[in-house]
Amino acid sequence: MSRVAEDRGRTAGARAGAAAPRRRGRPRSAAADSAIVEAVLRLIEDGVPIAELSMERIAREAGVGKATLYRRWPGKSALLLDVMRSQDTPPPPLDGDSVREDLVRLLEFLRHRGLAKRSSAVLRTVVSHVQAQPELWAEYHETVVRARHEALLGVLRRGVASGEIRADQDLDTVADLFVGPMLARAILHEWKELPEGLAEDIVDTVLEGVRPRPATRPANGPMDGPMDGPATGTAPGAE
Known part of the structure; x- marks a missing residue:
């Protein structure tokens, strides 16, 4: 073998050695x-x-x-x-049949998290230090809160499509109306109870405010339905 060939062989071997993956350390x-x-x-x-x-x-x-x-x-x-x-668990599976029942499931999930001492302790600590740790809060929101928020928005969009929620509503605001009372009790007012039935009460109250309104008669428009008596002329029995 020529000297040039030997040099090329050594160079190729060195490159192969450099490209070889490093051995991993001990597993965690x-x-x-x-x-x-x-x-x-x-x-x-x-x-x-x-x-x-x-x-x-x-x-x-x-x-x-x-x-x-x-x-x-x-x-x-x-x-x-x-x-x-x-400390996080994924939102509960939703049936997709009833908007109200799916909303109750999501809020009941939050109620149980509030009742869990450890989850509440972690959440209270993060919220109280959000100003001092903005990057931590942003990461927490992206990795934990967003999935729950998207699940809630998905249910609300179904409610709009089914006619149970008015289409003119801002769904992010509506989502806050559902979640806010539960989080306020779990985090800001921890001395308040989180009783059974609270999720249902919140859902029913908010849905009542965002459901489509019944059609109303224009101020000077015709009355709907049968009239109680003749609009003009002699009253019945006066002849």
Whole structure:
């Protein structure tokens, strides 16, 4: 083999070695992930503000090294987002037969979340620190809240199509009218009860306000239906 051929062979071998994939490190430990998430939840439930949740404190509470946290998450915000995801459950399946019943299912889902102490603790903490953590709130909204909002909007669009909701309504506003009272009790007024039947009460009240209005008679228009007596002339029995 010529010297040129040998050089080409060595160069090709070096390139192949450089292109070879690097060996992956040890797989993540599910037990460590769970311990870290549980540690954050305990701290939040104990009333520790997000601003005081340092990676060092979380690692100490979880019984792991700080390097273990940083191998999994680049910072506290990414970790908190995963903690919130761990507490999230998808919206319930909807039958699609009754707009009212599907709305009740979605609000009942929120009521049960409000009754769950951990979910409420996480949500209250995030809302109270939204101004200090706007990027965290934006990510939470995109990854958690949006799916629920879209499910609710889907039901409302069906209501418009079926004639149960007026077509001139802004559906984002209508969605807020359904969800707002439940979230206000679950987050802002936690001393208020979330009794059974609350979802039905909210749905029926809002639907009453957004359902199509019956046709009304113009001010100077003809009356609908039969008249009680002759419009003009002699009254009956006066002849």
